[in-house]
Amino acid sequence: MTWEGALVTVISDREGPVAVITLNRPEKLNAWTADMRERLIELLRQAGDDPQVGAVVLTGAGRAFCAGQDLGETAGIDPGDHAASDAWIDGFDRLYRAVLDLDKPTVAAVNGVAAGSGFQFALLADLRIGHAGCRMGQPEVLSGIPSITGIWAMWDILGRARTTEFALTGRLVYGAEAERLGLLNRLVAEGEVLAAAVAQAKELSALPPGAVALTKGRLRDLERDALADAVTAAKKVHAAAYATGEPQREMARFLRGRAK
Template sequence: MKDFILSEVRGPVGILTLNRPDKLNAWNAPMRSRLIEALEELEANKAVRAIILTGAGDRAFGAGQDLNETKTFDADRAEEWMGEWERLYDRLRSLSKPIIAALNGVAAGSAFQVSLLCDLRIGHDGVTMGQPEINSGIASVTGPWIMREMIGIARTIDLTLTGRMMDAEECFRIGLINRIVAKEKVMEAALALATELAAKPPVAMRLNKARFREVTEESFRECLKAGIRNQREAYATGEPARMMEEFLAKRAARKTA
């Protein structure tokens, strides 16, 4: 099977790369599962003290969910799908080591959410970020929870209901991107920051990260319960499948025009 996650170690830094560049690194079940395994491997590697997560190619960190997978879901599969996200998000949240998102292009939907679950984000002027799930008929639950914790309810409502994408300047201004560098310098800057964090006292780092998790744990679990409820209701109506088919058809028409 194609390795959807590439993993390497450079000194004290582990680098994970989402590796479906032909699909703009869109998520499917094998990719989610392999990312969990790769994170666990780096968490267990005592030589690794910091992690970088990035996307293959120069167009996208990640385009979000692969709609060719979710367009076939029924209510039961939608509930299983939420469980897959819970495992991935829980693994990200429980890391004892700092993780940096090196953003290269678009970060949309669940890829946007994963980037926000990283501790810090480095991007370039061409980065766009947002929560466009409503445009393909997907109800948003985990995305609004993550955004609200970081940017407040007013901006969260805006981004969730409009589905609009933000440019890098807006993301930086509201604190979602921590540093903006030249496109060709993103990985270099991420490695420099990861190396700096890797040199910090590891016990203090672990305890700080554990505390951030503790203060958000109750609301995280509540949002997952709501996610199961909402996704079951949405997929039972058939609306997501219809909207995804329409979205994919329009995209295909643009490519052939």
């Protein structure tokens, strides 16, 4: 099944009991727009409702998993338009909850760079498989964007010290360090990432579904309040940031440099 349209930005295929959902903007490193995220939410919900699907693999087309937000979409946000920045954050809230609400196991096939909100999205998967050359991190601060939901996504995996480092420096780490830090569960050869993720998802799909769903439900309970708090804080902090015009200026500078 695929989304129909002039540009199919998210694709859903099946590998037996596994739904493979692929972000499909390889020329943009799978950086996403609001429309793309809404399509992804729908596909995640469909996979959750399909009794033939036992697990879900999340991946990206080409050489990236997801480079995060397409800055071309957010660079023009009016500094005084709090409704626009709130709606942007609400979109990520819906996306993150669509992953967390799945009672079925999820595996991220991190085939390349996973940055910013794309990095956060990967961390929401139950398991993550990547390769030595993939890069992961939280570079929002480099574009003048505060990392608020990023702190929430990293905290339980990295702890305070490493979360602070990632949020403030914006650095990306390669696969071996990502595995050592717990950002990846396993490393495989570059060309084997998707196959390994599908194989892992098939193993998970064969587990007793009731026990899996109840276990995931408890894990979700532990995260729900923290996510709600992060979203509330993100709206307040992002409104303050965009009111200064700094994110818009930094994103415009980045886009000008990329156009050269």
